[in-house]
Amino acid sequence: MKKIMCLILTVLMAFSLSISTTYAANVPMKEVIEKFDGNVEEKNVVKDSLLKSGMQPLKYLIKFKKDFKVIQNTDVSSEEDLILGQPYKVVDFPSPTLDNNRACFEGFINGEKVIDILQNAPYYYEVPVLTKKNNTPVSSVQLKKENGVWEVTLYPCYMDPEISYIVSQPEKVVELLKSLGIETVDKYMLVNLNRGYDFLYTLSDNKEYFIPLEKGFGTELLKVYTRDQFQAIFAPLMEKVLRGEELPTGGGVANVSKNDNKTVNIKNNNEIIYIALSFGVIVAVSLIYIVRNKIKHKTL
Known part of the structure; x- marks a missing residue:
């Protein structure tokens, strides 16, 4: 006995x-997002680099205000009327046409998890630009590390300023994911594909989900796509690239897939x-x- x-x-x-x-593995979503989003010290360096940049993006956003869709309708008249939001990290999905790296596209086509494909992929930061008066998002600035120094490489960025402001704040990302039915996240990334198509990526209970942050390639804004649905859209396009064709800049391929892209509730019980x-x-x-x-x- x-x-x-x-x-x-x-x-x-x-x-x-x-x-x-x-x-222990069931870490709160906010912590998972913060872990991906870069360390505070690096973010401070990025922000400081933007302010000291010889390109003076804030000054030129004002100077050419009439050419920028969102900021042109505001009452800002000086760079002193603008403030910077929190920098957030964006992982670059290497394209063979730009980086001569076939492995990432081939990995996706063969069904490898995106978190594994992009484990060591290059990344950059985007910094939201807000009005000082009421924190209204009006633009964003992109910075990449060139020869060990963070340099301004693009402004305004492709992403809608409002969405850019949301994804810069982990607590707002959590709210967004929960509103879409995603209650738990084991891994998280913000990914840019083809220099103009951004999406949120989560790995939850060993299942991958993709949330486009803009329209393009036949996908809908802020819609949850399963791996099978995303694969059906992008694998054929990636195969074309590997054959020597180019992806349309920033997306724009309509009706590529007719899958039923319903929101998926992945609440963990x-x-x-x-x-x-x-x-x-x-x-x-x-x-x-x-x-x-x-x-x-x-x-x-």
């Missing part, structure tokens, strides 16, 4: 350890299952212990 009790207790301990490991099973094991062990004591008492 002692052997049986030891075996049960060993199983219970192992099971409890498994539960603890599961809970594993916690409830583990608690129920754990409780059941504890009750079983307790009953065995009680019965064993009764039998022992009768024999005495």
